[in-house]
Amino acid sequence: MTDQPAPTPAGLAALEARLRQDLSWLELPAKAWTMPRMQDGKDVLDVAVIGGGMAGLAACATLTQLGIRVRAFDRAPAGLEGPWATTARMETLRSPKQLTGPALGLPALTFRAWFEAQFGEAAWQALDKIPRLQWMDYLRWYRQVLALDIRNDHRVEQIVPRADGLVALSMLTPDGPRTVLARRVVLATGRDGLGGAYVPPVADKLPRHLWAHSSDEMDYATLRGKRVGVVGAGASAMDSAATALEAGAASVEMLVRRQDIPRINKSKGAGNPGLTHGHFSLPDAWKWRLRHYINKQQVPPPRGSTLRVSRHANAYFNLGAGLESIEAQGDVLHVQTPQGTFELDFLIFSTGFRIALETRSEFAAFASHIRYWRDRYTPLQGQEDSELSDSPDLGEAFEFQEKAAGACPGLTRIHCFCYPAALSHGTVSGDIPAISDGARRLGQGIAALLYQEDVELHYAALQDFAEPEVFGDEWTPALPPALRTAKV
Template identity: 35%
Template sequence: MNIAIPHRPDTHAETRLAQLAAQARSDLAMLDYATRPWVLPRQWNGQTIPDVVIIGAGQSGLVLGHTLKRRGVGNILLLDRNPEGYEGVWETYARNYEIRSPKTITGADLGIPSLSIQSWFVARHGQEAWDAIDRVPRVDWMNYLRWYRDIADLPIRNGVNVVDVDYDADGVTLSLDTGETIRTRYVVFATGMEGGGDWIVPDPIRNALPDHMYNHSCEVYDSDRLRGKDVGILGAGASAFDSSVAALESGARRVDTFMRRTQIGLLDLVREFETGGYLNHSHELSDETKWELGTFLTGLSQAPAEHHFNKALSFSNFKFWNGAPWDKVAYDDGKAVVTTPRGVFKLDHVIAATGVTVDLSIRPELRRLAGDALLWRDRFTPPDGDMSAGRLKLPYLDRDYRLQQRVPGAAPGIERLFIFNALATLSMGGLSAVSISGHRFGVPRIASGLTRALFLDQEDQLIPTLREFDTPSIQLTPYARAMLGMDD
């Protein structure tokens, strides 16, 4: 197992990174065939509007925006609620040392080696450091994305939230928390795992404890607050162990991690799906197979990251309790009192590593479409006939990640909205929206959906535009003009 390795200070790293950036720009220029702008501009209230707005400028939004630019769609805008350089999870609430994907992951590079994570890492840390790791450290991944953003050179606005999305047959209107509105032709939601709802803290915790005594594992909070405290963590997945290690390294007196199941999951099934067959074609599976696959994955306890699993176990003040659901949570004399089949625990702080809920209505930017979009429950009845499963609330997307109308003709313009976050998982067969491993195949497909829509939008202008073309490919000399009888 290869885990953390020391990176010696390297005074030449910045020079090598600058040279790599120059190489990447040169490679992009060398491959610029068919990248010039071709989309005819659209006006709204006398102003040219963006052709595509991408909500979210983390890794998915960046790679999609760059792909569109490379396909000649440069009139785009990316919006992100976080400050510049802190888009996504990597330096906000993620606490894992390494990203979970193998270091050989590709996709953001668009097939150009100089844009790859390997090229960046070697330039930053050296070939020996690259050879020594199995996965890229989280902070390095974020620094790579910052470097990538500079190379991609996309129009990005940080520090803004989209609070409403309205749509009609001619376009989409976004309302921002700044009071501004932005009119655009198409919108992509690239808002990550929580993009279709919110991280969920179970009711027994929320109802019993004061707010200051608990956090969700995917919240931004200062782990140093846990110094000297007895901490209880509910859950046994990757984020549970990430939170356990963060608390232990911050000086928690004791950390107890609890899981309902009797056996911890040790399988990393996601890696088994990382094949050209599955990643490229999972969206074409039948609804029945997609549903069965979703049922299987829901019932499978995903293995925690190996480095944090072993790191947690290395602390003498860490204890893992399996077969220990929280039957009761109470608040007594400043303590969280948790009753489980394996005992009663008094805790100073609780962390819920309990995943995300799907509920379009609780996200301001999705509320309007929650009643208009075709959902899985509108098209599919589970084999057991149980229509209460939460996955039925997911939108039923077309093959291009696009929303569809629940009632034909009742919500014109909803097909202008593309979903490239966790809401796409069921329709796309699993990984091709939120996983880094899905970018190589998912990004080109959603980009093709957008460029197809933009191109067909201007079909009626194709011939008139060609008729107006009057730039000759040959500059005639006076002699040639005379020979051709063009002097009259």
């Protein structure tokens, strides 16, 4: 008996035909139902999404399926949205390959379907983790196959909620400055979406050419032959260190504040449908307790990313080496730690991100009016957490809420569908595992709000609806019994 050859993969054309059939069977997208609105002679969007990365794609796809007019705007050129092909430096994704990501319950829209259509089931079974750039290729296909309306090279300069029920977006476009009006705005702006990279104060006075944050776009080839330090021990720290080593750095010193590197990913242990759907309704104390515990335990770096560093003989893991001071002497950094002083030519801070809307000019019109968790919740002693305190307190549809009622009309028309929503909603707005659940919650919430605020118009449309199903020729009216001819 001879081995049978592996079946030839069906190809993307066949997968796309199946997806079209699935959408047709499910009657998706829904027919347009929202009430068109014009303002100053301009068409008003139902929803504008800022960001065309994974979260923005999932939000656009969900809203489109619900029959809502939506358009996304992204500052990056087409195909370079999000971090995957720009600032991300891991070899593979950290998430298990079988997670369905932004597929929104459609099997033909999953990464696995896309992968097997091109490479076959045997290749899928042999795959360990999803290569980072292949994930980006999948997201490009996702956008194309769903024909999502995304405008690239559009940089939003200002977001202004208005009292007339609209939000104005001022942006720079390839055709010059432009203002777009929308009834709702979704911020799908990623991990640093409401702030930016966090760099410890010890770096405040350092020459800028001697350091970078791990999220910065930079050419790691410039580190060839240099003594490099990397602050941190998380996934991005390992990715930055490995990239520097592979680019020819003379050495890389990992400067790790902790006495040991975390071993267990507690957030992985928390992931289940109960948490996904139940977190929003938990009491405040439980929301805080859960998120604080995960933050305190920290997420370990992936094993593969760590081995990618340690296989280099010129990589050094310095535990218990928190930063005490840094002094620049010419182009050499003298970094003082409890483990001694390190002389370095370049330092990479892999120190995470912060939520700080006040630092982003596009949020200036409303940042000070948002209700943050620090405005309404005091944690128990020992559970203090600046990231959680700085998180926005969001409503059921991820909408911002006012700190003082009436102080910023229209603020609730802006929805936060990025990482800082985690305390209010759980991790459903940025990470691969539950992004579809979050997108559907967002889309259904916005659909409800659009309908509720136009209920009078929908009632009038209901009254005007005049499509007959019965025409009057389907029967003959009966005569009264006394006038009927008796049948023999």
